Amino acid sequence: MSPRWTPVLLCVLATTALGCGRLGFDELGFDDPGGAPDAAADAGIADARTTTPDALPDALPDAGSPPPSAKALYWTDPEERILGGLPLTEDGAEPSKALKLRGDLSEPAGLLVVPGDAFYWLEVERGTLMRADPKFTSVDVVTDGLEAPEGLGLGPDGFLYWTDGGTGRIERVRPDGSDRESILSDGVDKPFGLAIDAEGGFIYWVDSGTFSIRRVGLPPDNGQQAEIVLRQVSADDLSFDPATRTLYWTSITPPAIFRASVDEAVGISPEKVADVDGVPNGLVIDPEAQLIYWSELTPARLMRMDYDGGNVRVLLEQNVLRVPQLLFPESLALN
DSSP: OOOOGHHHHHHHHHHHHTEEEEEEEHHHHHHOOSSOOOTTTTTEEETTTTTTOOOOOTTTTTTOOSSSSOOOSEEETTHHHHTEEEEBOOBOOGGGGGGEESSSSSSEEEEEEEETEEEEEEEEETEEEEEEESSBEEEEEEEEESEEEEEEEEEEOEEEEEEEETEEEEEEEETTSSSSSEEEEOOOSSSEEEEEETTEEEEEETTTTEEEEOOOOOOOTTOOOOEEESSSOOEEEEEEETTTTTEEEETTTTTTTEEEETTTTTTOOOEEEESSSSOOOOOEEEETTTEEEEEEEETTTTEEEEETSSSEEEEEEEEEEESSOOOOOOOOOEE
C-alpha cells in the first residue's frame, strides 16, 4: 500500500476492530499469488513497447466484459488487488451485477477508462503502467520503472500523464510506451491525485507534502513552474468539470467533498459540496448527469450524490458474502 495511506489504514483498523476479516483468494475466484507479485515477464504480461499483445494464460474465469450497461463505475482495490466494475442505473447501481474484471494485481492505483479503447491503471508494487483491452483478454505493460505512481489521466495530446510520489515528478508517455519523459519535478513534492483540463491546457494535482493543489500548463515547457492553486487543503483525489471549469476533490480532514472554479483568482476559498460520513478516497464526476461519485473507507463503500450535495446513495458497500469483496476502494473511473 502506498506510504501516504499508512496513517489512514491504521485509523481504519483501529475503528473497525469488529471487522469481518479478509476473504482468501480462492474464495474470490482466483489463485493466491503466494506472496509478492512476480515481475511482469514472469506473470506472462506482454510489453506494449516491444511486443504484440497476447492473451494472459491465467485469465480469470469470471473476468468478462465490462458491465453491460450504458454507464458503469470502475474501481481499484489495492487490498483485494482487483479492478472491479459496477453497472449504474438512473436510480443508483446494480450491486448484484458487480464484476471482478481483473485480479491478482500488484497494488492497483490510478485508473483511467477510454471507452471502446482500453483500460489503463497503475500498479504500485510492480512499478508499472498497465493497459487492457475492453474485454480484458490481453494485458500489457505500457511502461515500468515507476516508484510510487498514483494519479493517472489522458491529455489532449494523446499522452498518458501520471504523478509519482516516489520520484516527486509528473511524467507522460504515449499509449504504445514510446516518448516517455518527465515534464516537471521543480515545485513537486509528493504528488498523487491528478486531473486534466484539456480545454484550458492545465494539469492539476494534489501535493501531499505541502498540503496544496497545484497546476502546470500544457503542452509541457521546460521553463515553466508549478503554480499553487489552493493552500492548506488535505485533499486526496481530483476530478475536473470542463463545462463549468470547476475542480472537485475529496478531503480527508475534514471528511468532505469540495470544489472551486479554476477561473477564479488563485487561492480562493473552496466551496464545500457536502460532508462525508466515512474517509473519502477516490473521486470521479459525471458532468453531463451532474453526479459525483466517490469511494469511502470505514466502512468501505462506493457512493453517489447530486452536484448540489443532495440525493446521497450507497452504490456498493463492504459485505463478506459478496464477490468481488470491497475492502479498500481507491481510484474510480466512469466509462
